[in-house]
Amino acid sequence: MTKCKVLIIGAGAVGLSIAAKISENADVSVVCRKRHSDSIAKNGLLMDGIWGEKTVCNINCITEKNPAKNDDYDFIFLTSKSTDTEKLCDEYKGLMSGKPVVSIQNGIGNEEIISGFTDIVLGATITTNFQATGDGRVNVNSESGSMKIGFFPDDSLINYNANEILDNIIEILTKSGIPVEKSSNIKSAIWEKSLLNIAVNPLTAILSVNTGELLDENLKEIVSEIIYEAFEVIKAEKISVKWNDAEDYLSYLFEYLLPAFYTSYTSMYQDLKLNRMTEIDFINGAIVKRGKDHGIITPYNSFVSGLVRYKQKKS
Ligand SMILES: NC(=O)C1=CN([C@@H]2O[C@H](COP(=O)(O)OP(=O)(O)OC[C@H]3O[C@@H](n4cnc5c(N)ncnc54)[C@H](O)[C@@H]3O)[C@@H](O)[C@H]2O)C=CC1
Ligand SMILES: CC(C)(CO)C(=O)C(=O)O
Structure with a gap:
């Protein structure tokens, strides 16, 4: 054949x-x-x-x-x-x-x-x-x-x-x-996967750490704020995801996903290390942009996006 x-x-x-x-x-x-x-x-x-x-x-x-x-x-x-x-x-x-x-x-x-x-x-x-x-x-x-x-x-x-x-x-x-x-609903699946990238890619890239480091109590707080904002935007966009709310997702992230990727270096970490453009505008930048469309403020996503853009401009 x-x-x-x-x-x-x-x-x-x-x-x-x-x-x-x-x-x-x-x-x-x-x-x-x-x-x-x-x-x-x-x-x-x-x-x-x-x-x-x-x-x-x-x-x-x-x-x-x-x-x-x-x-x-x-x-x-x-x-x-x-x-x-x-x-x-x-x-x-x-x-x-x-x-x-x-x-x-x-x-x-x-x-x-x-x-x-x-x-x-x-x-x-x-x-x-x-x-x-x-x-x-x-x-x-x-x-x-x-x-x-x-x-x-x-x-x-x-x-x-x-x-x-x-x-x-x-x-x-x-x-x-x-x-x-x-x-049969790949749009929702893409947003569900994106939540992981929104949570981990910018911070691992900015701090130059592996994904497991985000389980540090100080960083968990920042990750949580980033995700709370993302959930507000997802709700405004009328995208259905499989978690009831941000708290539900954060439990999954901290208890399952971060341990699963403990020793991994994200694609955005790899991009900054190799002086390449990052996908920040398609990840946290997308939250900021869509937030603006709905009148939702997204200071944590905006802050990490700015830091990544600053670093990629320097590289
Ligand atoms: N690396 C990872 O662990 C994961 C990455 N992803 C996503 O998958 C996608 C790909 O990621 P990676 O494979 O890590 O990126 P990568 O940067 O390793 O691979 C992309 C390749 O496309 C090549 N390319 C771009 N323009 C080209 C052109 N005109 N002609 C020939 N080659 C060209 C680049 O030089 C590069 O080698 C991204 O959206 C990333 O976020 C998803 C899950 C995990
Ligand atoms: C799944 C994960 C977080 C793997 O590192 C990824 O999608 C990325 O690095 O961009």
């Missing part, structure tokens, strides 16, 4: 890990930087950590030097930082048009951008910690639950054909050992 052709656009820590994991069950191409591509050509794609240790040699790399051919992909994963979503969509719009494109990214707003380039948009959440530990080399450090994937904003207008595609994506991920669940 011929394998599904999958394109992963913006392959770094997340995209290369997924490529390594699904490579036995799909024909995988990745849009990545030349440094990754050169190393993969020489040594294979190397993965270690909780998703297993692997060297993968059958990945096709698309770079500035090896441009995409007019290939027909069955579906596309977008795994870049949110700051690059628009630019990458524009660059690869010829491959995206009319194809199912799945955003496997953090933050609020990526799916809306993608919907300008294809009419089959899916959102996905992944609550796993990844790091690019070198060129063509990734580590998967910790995980708190399964991926969620579904049509964006919901599946009300989706036809039978599209459903088949989603089942296909889920089958490939599952067969490859990535735990995944179909979501």
Whole structure:
């Protein structure tokens, strides 16, 4: 049987890990930087950590030097930082048009951008910690639950054909050992996942600490205020999440999520360490902006957003 052709656009820590994991069950191409591509050509794609240790040699790399051919992909994963979503969509719009494109990214707003380039948009959440530990080399450090994937904003207008595609994506991920669940309300799932990023990404990046440090009593208080504000905005936006209130979520965060990611370094921590742009405007910045739209003040989210922006400007 011929394998599904999958394109992963913006392959770094997340995209290369997924490529390594699904490579036995799909024909995988990745849009990545030349440094990754050169190393993969020489040594294979190397993965270690909780998703297993692997060297993968059958990945096709698309770079500035090896441009995409007019290939027909069955579906596309977008795994870049949110700051690059628009630019990458524009660059690869010829491959995206009319194809199912799945955003496997953090933050609020990526799916809306993608919907300008294809009419089959899916959102996905992944609550796993990844790091690019070198060129063509990734580590998967910790995980708190399964991926969620579904049509964006919901599946009300989706036809039978599209459903088949989603089942296909889920089958490939599952067969490859990535735990995944179909979501009929991916918009809510994205906000639910975003709460973790809103709580931990800016503080770990500003303080240059791992996620477990946020269990310190002084920091727990700040995290709680950030989350209280986020819940007010979520309520005003009429987004339903699975916790009754902020207190409910904070118990889950402090008792389950932070211990699960105790030794992990967040993607925003990694961005500031490597002098890269962060996704602050898509995470806490989104709370501040939407808060303003509803007349809700969000001083804690505004404060941490300002500090991250200051640091990224300096880097
Ligand atoms: N790292 C983590 O633990 C997690 C990250 N996420 C989210 O997943 C998304 C991806 O995160 P990471 O993989 O950590 O980011 P990353 O920065 O490691 O990977 C993105 C890659 O896209 C590449 N890229 C951007 N523009 C490109 C272009 N024009 N041509 C070729 N390559 C290009 C970048 O150079 C980079 O290597 C983000 O939204 C992040 O918040 C979600 C869960 C966990
Ligand atoms: C799940 C978590 C917190 C993993 O580190 C993440 O999404 C990130 O770092 O951006």
